[in-house]
Amino acid sequence: MGEVGPWLKAHLVLVYGFLYLPIVVLFGMSFNASGLPTAWGGFTFGWYRELVENQAILSGARTSILIALGATAVATIIGTLLAVGLERVGTNLALDAVVLAPAIVPDIVLAISLLAFYTLISFTLGTVSVLLAHVLFNIAFVAAIVRVRLHNLDPAMEEASMDLGAGELKTFFGVTLPLILPGVMAGALLAFTLSLDEFVLAFFTAGPTTQTLPIVIYGMVRFGVPPSVNALAVVLIGVSFTLIIASQRLTRTER
């Protein structure tokens, strides 16, 4: 990059400030002993301690991680296979649109239609219904990321494998999958992150007994924000950032 003029630099600072100032405030508040946004009462780890002692939050975290793991596993397998299939078909705009739709349709629309659908087939709402809802929109993300990787894969690789006597299945597991694995991992990490802090779909499709972490937080902040939620938010940001950065590193071609 060349010289950056003062105006451009100012613009950059403003944009980053707009993006990250609220998070910085949150970060500070999570260590603020007074618990009030307006007054600094000294540094404390107290809110974090309160967090690990809060049974509702711990159980919410457990549920969320469980759902995220399950949804990620299923969505990664289906999404990867979908990407392989789409890449074989070649350019088909209509098909691409159908595949991407769940990622683009507003969450609330997806949530309402899922709820209606579950009701129609009398599906019991609970952990499984949330997991399936998350699989639904994660497939699109995984497929999109894996496709980029597949698209850059030299078709001669698979041809060489088959030429050397490996059938379709052996070729997929011996050559295709290892070569697109960074893309698959990136897709999985993204899916896990998205599932972990997803609220709307979970709120609509969870039964009364299934409380994911975002739902627990929502319940806590309905009557004012308890300071421990700040601490929880910081933890969530930390986890999400780590996963996203890991995912981005994997999608970057390592050559």
Place this chain on the structure above:
Amino acid sequence: MGNVIEVVSVTKTFGDVTALDEVSLQIRENEFFALLGPSGCGKTTLLRILAGFETPDSGQVLLDGTDIVGVKPFRRPVNMMFQNYALFPHMTVWRNVAYGLRQENIDKAEIDRRVGEILEMVSLSPLAERKPHQLSGGQSQRVALARAVVKRPRVLLLDEPLAALDRQIRGEMQLELKRLQHEVGITFVIVTHDQDEAMSMADRIAVMSDARVLQVDDPVSLYENPQDLFVAGFIGTMNFLPGEVGAETISTAVGDFVLPPGRPGAGPGRLAVRPETIGLSLGEGEAGRNSLRGTVADVSFYGAMTHVHVEVEGLDRPLVVTNQGPLRLEIGAAVTLTWPPEAAVVLLG
């Protein structure tokens, strides 16, 4: 020698484009066979049909007498060396070479023995644990070759195997390919657009143009006896004199010339004369039959060879004459050109 491969009137189209138009040819046991032609002539499509990556629209492909159209690539005793080598980047050299053997029911000791043997043959044993990105172009090429040959296929297909290499090591690799072919005794089918490569390596060459095979012959016959205008112009340098083919002579804009023995018929055609068969003498020699007068337009000296361009009144392009060794000629000098009738070829069309 029997035929390993027989291609019987194979046609292949991609949308509106005809890649192969009723192509037929035979490839013999143990020969080094080249498919030669400009890019887009269909030679790569033919190779991919032999490998099983493309299916012809019509026609037959016989391998040892059995039609293999529709047989999957992984069930054919045919292996291919890809143009960009297509080495598996996540495997070492050793595992790349062993990959094909692992697909068969061969015990591990036998695999190790054969992989070790072939790596020795292409002098790659010290690099067995390297990954493809740690290899030079020439080394990658040898790994690709070893990986295909280790399966002991009936036929080895090579898609422009030397195109990605530097000029300097290309000659070396040509020799190595020939040596390896003799050593392993496998039929090689090579695709190339480089006539020197085909001429120097192949036992027989199929010259292709516009989805058709024009002539299949050994290099010397192709050079001395082209059966087609395209072949005559594509292989080596050729002088063409357009004219009307008669009973014993061809009448051109610059005079009548005696036809070589074995006339092709009558009608419009061209007399094709190789530069090295033309004799050049200074001054206005006797203007007998089969001689031409011209003036020297350009002289290029290449050490072992001198190329002389001679302007002849009535021809739109100068004739090329080559002479062994150096030749001192003034530009603009008057010269006389002659050639023995049997050295020329007459082609209709």
